[in-house]
Amino acid sequence: MWNIGSVSIKNRIAAAPLAGISNPVYRSMCHAYGAGLVVSEMISDKALHYENKKTKEMCATVPDEHPCALQLFGSDPVTMAEASAYLTEHTDCDIIDINMGCPVTKVIKAHSGSWLLQHPDIAYDVVKAVKDNTNRPVTVKMRAGWDMQHINCAEFAVLMQEAGADAIAVHGRTKSQMYNGTSNNEYIRMVKEAVTVPVIGNGDIHTVEDARRMFEETGCDAVMIGRDCWADRTSCSSSAAQWKAKSLRNRRMKNVWTWCLTMPRSSARIRGNMSACA
Numbered sequence: 001m002w003n004i005g006s007v008s009i010k011n012r013i014a015a016a017p018l019a020g021i022s023n024p025v026y027r028s029m030c031h032a033y034g035a036g037l038v039v040s041e042m043i044s045d046k047a048l049h050y051e052n053k054k055t056k057e058m059c060a061t062v063p064d065e066h067p068c069a070l071q072l073f074g075s076d077p078v079t080m081a082e083a084s085a086y087l088t089e090h091t092d093c094d095i096i097d098i099n100m101g102c103p104v105t106k107v108i109k110a111h112s113g114s115w116l117l118q119h120p121d122i123a124y125d126v127v128k129a130v131k132d133n134t135n136r137p138v139t140v141k142m143r144a145g146w147d148m149q150h151i152n153c154a155e156f157a158v159l160m161q162e163a164g165a166d167a168i169a170v171h172g173r174t175k176s177q178m179y180n181g182t183s184n185n186e187y188i189r190m191v192k193e194a195v196t197v198p199v200i201g202n203g204d205i206h207t208v209e210d211a212r213r214m215f216e217e218t219g220c221d222a223v224m225i226g227r228d229c230w231a232d233r234t235s236c237s238s239s240a241a242q243w244k245a246k247s248l249r250n251r252r253m254k255n256v257w258t259w260c261l262t263m264p265r266s267s268a269r270i271r272g273n274m275s276a277c278a
């Protein structure tokens with residue numbers, strides 16, 4: 001058991017947000033298969049401001065997915081504050097997460113996602129605005145930096161903590177890498193050493209051995225699994241069980257995710273989102 005703010009989390013495995021995939025059904029299945037924490041796909045602050053019906057539907061939660069985080073993206077402190085108040089008043093999410101890692105062009109053009117890594121002052125104001133308008137813990141999901149020449153994850157994370165973030169999730173790639181190359185645990189370790197709030201390590205976890213290495217190399221408080229959860233529905237259950245048993249070594253994660261994901265995975269909608277985001 002560990003905590004993000006006042007929220008208790010039963011194990012140290014989180015299911016990462018995946019746009020077009022992390023809906024309430026997927027999230028509750030992630031819980032059923034062992035994730036201690038689940039995060040929604042990203043929700044636009046501007047779309048909530050304009051009362052977009054589909055976006056409001058994305059804020060729905062179901063009883064068996066708690067604790068869950070709803071993830072906002074945006075960079076305008078005014079509409080992010082509004083969105084935070086909206087989620088607090090109209091949903092029973094346990095945590096509000098802020099996307100500061102998405103590298104997709106349309107999100108960057110909207111000055112959101114990893115665009116904020118280059119604009120730490122605005123990111124600070126965004127976290128503060130969200131925090132000031134909710135009684136729920138607030139988390140930030142970020143990348144290592146914009147590119148190899150601008151690795152600012154440690155100082156950025158410290159600033160987010162000062163703004164009020166209750167935990168930081170770090171994907172060990174830069175924005176420029178998109179999903180290419182490999183995720184570097186060293187950047188996650190740098191963040192863990194820099195902040196006092198819990199750090200969730202993310203990137204390229206496909207096996208229990210990968211999860212074990214992430215814990216050992218970074219000292220992170222929890223690991224977050226994205227693409228492997230989607231492709232292999234047992235990722236969280238086997239990791240959680242192994243973590244609990246403290247024997248993460250040399251165990252291949254079993255394939256458990258398939259049944260819940262076979263259907264959405266094969267749909268054009270999911271494939272469209274995959275190519276848009278990956």
Ligand SMILES: Cc1cc2nc3c(=O)[nH]c(=O)nc-3n(C[C@H](O)[C@H](O)[C@H](O)COP(=O)(O)O)c2cc1C
Nearest residue numbers: 016017018019041042171203204225226227274277
């Ligand atoms: C199809 C797809 C959709 C994603 N959508 C989101 C999202 O909505 N919010 C977010 O913060 N990250 C998003 N990500 C990034 C993942 O949460 C995660 O950080 C990344 O895939 C690295 O973790 P992994 O190697 O375990 O997949 C997305 C990634 C993919 C592949």
